[in-house]
Amino acid sequence: MEINTPQKKTILSGMQPTNDLTFGQYAGALRNWVELQHEYDSLFCVVDLHAITVRQEPAKLRKRSLDVAAMYMAAGIDPNISTLFIQSHVPEHAQLAWVLNCMAGFGEVSRMTQFKDKSAQHADNVNVGLFTYPVLMAADILLYNADLVPVGEDQRQHLELTRNLAERFNFHYSPTFTVPEPFIPKVGAKIMSLQEPEKKMSKSDANDKATVFLIDSDDVIMSKIKRAVTDSGTDIVYDAEKRPGVANLMTIHHITTGKSIAEIQSDFDGLGYAEFKEAVGEALVAFIRPVRERYTALRSNEESLKATLKSGAEHARDRARKVLRKVYKKTGFVEL
Ligand code: TRP
Numbered sequence: 644m645e646i647n648t649p650q651k652k653t654i655l656s657g658m659q660p661t662n663d664l665t666f667g668q669y670a671g672a673l674r675n676w677v678e679l680q681h682e683y684d685s686l687f688c689v690v691d692l693h694a695i696t697v698r699q700e701p702a703k704l705r706k707r708s709l710d711v712a713a714m715y716m717a718a719g720i721d722p723n724i725s726t727l728f729i730q731s732h733v734p735e736h737a738q739l740a741w742v743l744n745c746m747a748g749f750g751e752v753s754r755m756t757q758f759k760d761k762s763a764q765h766a767d768n769v770n771v772g773l774f775t776y777p778v779l780m781a782a783d784i785l786l787y788n789a790d791l792v793p794v795g796e797d798q799r800q801h802l803e804l805t806r807n808l809a810e811r812f813n814f815h816y817s818p819t820f821t822v823p824e825p826f827i828p829k830v831g832a833k834i835m836s837l838q839e840p841e842k843k844m845s846k847s848d849a850n851d852k853a854t855v856f857l858i859d860s861d862d863v864i865m866s867k868i869k870r871a872v873t874d875s876g877t878d879i880v881y882d883a884e885k886r887p888g889v890a891n892l893m894t895i896h897h898i899t900t901g902k903s904i905a906e907i908q909s910d911f912d913g914l915g916y917a918e919f920k921e922a923v924g925e926a927l928v929a930f931i932r933p934v935r936e937r938y939t940a941l942r943s944n945e946e947s948l949k950a951t952l953k954s955g956a957e958h959a960r961d962r963a964r965k966v967l968r969k970v971y972k973k974t975g976f977v978e979l
Contacts (some may be wrong), residue, residue, distance in 0.1 A: 654683040654826065655789040657690040657730065660707040661697065664714045666855040666931065667834035667844030670898050675793055675828055677719035685725040686787055686959060687715055692730045692737060693780070696773040697765055713948055714857060717938035722951045730783065732956035735963035739782035740775070742970055743808050746815070747778050751807070755800055781805035785812075786963045788821040795833075799825055816973040819966075832898055837871040840887035858935055861928045868892070868924035879911035879919050889916075896923045899930035 656676060658668065676687060689711045694704060708729055720727055730736050752758070755777050762769040772779075780801050784792055785808070792802055802825040809820040834844045838853040848854050852867055859867070873888040881904050883890040893907050902910070911919050941948060972978055 651682075651684045652790040653686070653787055653821075654679055654791045654793060655686040655688070655784055655787050656793045657688040657693075657783060658711060659694045660689050660691055660704060660711040661694050661699070662707070662846035663856045663858055664711060665834075665844055665846045666857060666895070666927070668846065669718060669857060669934075670832040670834045670895075671795055672793065673715065673718045673720075674832075674898070676715075676725075679793060680720060680725045683791070686728075686789070687720055687725055688728050688730045688733075688783065688959070689715075690730045690780075690783065693776060696770065696776050697761070698768055709945065709948060709952075710942065712952055713942040714934075714938055716941050716951075717934050718857070722955060726955050726958045727951065728955035728959045729952055732952065733786075733959045733963050735786055735960065735967045736779065736782050739786050739963075739967055739970060740779040742974055743778050743781055743785070743812075744775055746808060746811055747775075747781075747804070751804065752777060755804070757797065757801070777801040777804050778808070781808045784823050785809055785820045786966050787959075788966065789823050790821055791826040792823050793826040793828075796827055799827065812970075819969055819973060832894055834894060835887060835891040837867055837891070840872060840891045855927065855931070857931060858938065859931065860935075861932060864928050864931060865924040868895075868927060869920050871920065873916055877915055879908060879914065879916075881908060889919075892919065892923045896926055899923075899926040 656672065658664070658672070664673070676685070679685060680687075689708050691704060691708050694708075712727065712729065715727060716722065752774060758774055758776065761773055765773070777800075780798075781804060784802075784805050792798075792805075794802065802823065806822050809822045813819055813822075836842050836844050836848060836850075836853040837855070838848075838850050844854050846854065846856075852870055855864055855867055871888060871892060873892070874886050876886055876889065879889060879893070880886070881890050881893050893904055896902065896907050897904055900907075911922075968978075
């Protein structure tokens with residue numbers, strides 16, 4: 644573990660092990676985490692407690708939690724630099740969540756738009772866990788006194804709730820929690836669906852041609868790019884509003900080759916969609932292949948993967964325990 648020097652700020656983030664990770668998640672989140680881990684005291688978790696707010700098959704959840712952890716590493720999260728762990732291995736998350744639940748207003752939690760969306764999507768299972776999901780997320784963050792939380796725009800409201808809960812606790816008892824800031828990349832690479840480029844690429848899209856997964860084979864990646872929906876235009880020009888399909892392919896090409904949008908525009912000047920898709924597909928294949936290969940190697944040694952996660956969880960717990968102890972004491976629980 645890197646030494647946690649006091650001047651280093653802490654960041655924490657997590658993803659749910661509800662599906663295979665997508666290129667969209669890589670471009671929008673993982674890629675940033677990999678960069679940030681060198682500058683910050685970093686914690687990255689696989690949030691399995693969050694995952695069960697939607698019905699999960701136990702065997703799949705178990706497998707996917709390990710899949711996601713291995714993919715974090717394949718993408719470049721270094722467990723010797725960052726604290727990498729599975730949320731349920733650190734029981735303090737659930738313990739702090741309970742205390743925070745007792746400070747969160749029913750009204751303020753009711754306003755969370757993700758709850759409204761998800762309860763519409765899963766109308767047959769609108770459970771209390773789904774409702775209180777953002778409070779558990781607040782616990783994840785406050786338990787480590789994270790300064791910054793790298794998340795997508797869709798999580799801004801949850802971060803605002805986290806800040807309110809931290810301030811409320813600090814005010815009612817005494818200063819305890821760092822009030823975290825969301826860390827939303829300004830030029831965030833938002834990857835859109837390959838089939839409906841007006842909406843975000845999603846790991847749970849019903850149309851499997853819409854999403855590139857980081858475990859997709861070369862052929863599958865190529866065919867998804869070739870079948871990507873574009874428009875009736877012919878030239879390669881960036882216009883996210885009017886021509887979202889082409890713009891999305893340009894963004895993908897930018898990420899996988901490092902070329903700027905202007906360079907891409909001039910490189911493909913006079914060429915058509917077919918040539919462009921060929922190039923985007925090839926670069927994406929070349930980009931994902933080593934990630935997939937590292938993933939396969941890491942995932943095939945489950946013993947070693949679990950040992951890494953065990954040491955990550957121990958490290959996380961050491962920190963979490965101290966913060967939770969303070970919280971319990973201030974709340975009025977008897978210490979023996
Ligand atoms: N709610 C986040 C999402 O759906 C996942 C998450 C859970 C998270 N706990 C977190 C993200 C803590 C950042 C910090 O994307």
